[in-house]
Amino acid sequence: MTANDHDVVELAGGEFRMGSDDHYPEEAPVHLVKVGAFGIDRRQVTNRQFAAFVQATGYRTVAERPLDPADYPGAPRENLVPGSMVFTPTSGPVDLRHLSQWWAWTPGARWSKPEGRRSSIEDRADHPVVHIALADATAYADWVGARLPTEAEWEFAARGGLDGTAFTWGDEPRPAGQIMANTWDGPDFPWRSTGESGFERTAPVGSFPANGFGLYDMAGNVWEWTADWWTERHPDEVDHPCCAPQNPRGGDIAGSYDPAQPQFKIPRKVIKGGSHLCADSYCLRYRPAARRPQMIDTGMTHIGFRCAWSLPSDSA
Template identity: 65%
Template sequence: MVAIPGGTFLMGSDHHYPEERPAHRVTVSPFHMDATTVTNAAFARFVAATGYVTFAERPLDPALYPGAQPAMLVPGSLVFRMTEGPVDTREIANWWHWTPGAQWRHPEGPGSDLAGREDHPVVHVAYEDAEAYAAWAGKQLPTEAEWEFAARGGLEGAEFVWGEELAPGGVHLANTWQGPFPWRNFAADGFERTAPVASYPPNGYGLYDMAGNVWQWTSDWFAARHAADPAKPCCAPTDPRGPAMEGSYDPAQPRIRIPRKVVKGGSFLCAPSYCRRYRPAARHAQMVDTGMSHIGFRCIRRDVPIIHEGDTL
């Protein structure tokens, strides 16, 4: 794990998507964070030790999904499939497909496996799966404020975790989508789907893949906007924990009343033409019961003393 020093920073953005507003001052206490997202190999050790069964491997309760077709109430998950040509990007069903049998061991569905992907981030993990792993490891999931502070790596106000340009000098510093989404990915960054963790340089705190590759769960419930700055500039909230669950629904999908957590960081599916969310301020509402082929997580610990240079153990 990597020591994150804590401090006060400007969270959110007034220049991008509405849900990132308003930019506001927040203080976070020091903590430690996993240098990488949790890998398939690490998650496999957890499952072997505990016998844990992920949400995507369990039959769905019809009472929780009224009106759902019986064929949908079987173990599975949502898998991304590239389209054959241009489509209406307002309709995500063009590329997201409910796939029976898709789960962390079979990321593209039956017939796929983890051979050669042991060091890729685990995917198809719902929120409770990430929480279960964190508890087993003696860790926690980060709040949105902790995650964003760590992602910025000490670069106050920078658009990306490494600076102001997406690909400075033509060099790709994260696993994102290059080309017209969702039907052609030129994979100029070297990867069409997930990449092994730490395939790109770390940020200023030594954290890898804080942009792109996979979205990452946080412990905060989603709200459509950030809270405004306090009336007194000196009184930035310390270690905020987000809103209550009751308001955690996506205003873009008002009929789906499943609570949502904040995910951060963007993924290999984020493209300039469709989803510029490979930025530390970016955020997205994710239903807690839904793991997908581009969502993973990393953990933190708040109970470990921060050792500074020159300190003695």
């Protein structure tokens, strides 16, 4: 399989202001970078596409593999079965500092059974594939002859040529009242959605307007893996615009570990784009500059990916 078998947008690359000084601290500081030419999937990888990969290769995702107790010291035995993290709305308002109230390790949850053993993707072939760990995204990308985008490439693509705006479409969350992305509807996260967007979970890819580069769902729907190790902040701005870093990369694996969980020596990569669970009142992260760390072995109901493609002129 090649780029011709995917709907790929080829970007010439260029210079842009990466990050934000106006939102969350991990997005700062704003700094000038350059990226070379590259291709990127117009849409997030779907269940239909991932199913073709599994059928052709027999691949088993991380969520389907048995867990080794030695890798999870202190974890309850009953949790050490194949599964993944599933979002479940709460029965009412809760303290938003405690994510465990709406996330639960669910035995049997995987890409083909997103909510657990009794669920299916029968009517979700064109929805983004979820419960994808880093190894799963990488394996699929390798199979199609692609790779994962760097954080800088992803953000450049998400901005769609609008340098410095808050969102992929501009500075207003809802220009002229239009819903631009699949995010949480209303202020009552995580217990009640107004349903204005028409979707309470994922939406078929391409259901909302494309950005200036013709790319869909660069905001919301599902978070997307990048190739870069997590860092707590961006590097400082260089002193002279001529020296803006070309095709910058993130930190190193040693610096990506979570200091709050020293018992788990699991490195983290950067995920981008926000998801259908991003609520303005809780997680305003469906923006190009937004970034979060994700343990590489952990898939969830709101994490997927799209592929990047190296072009002959790509100097990455």
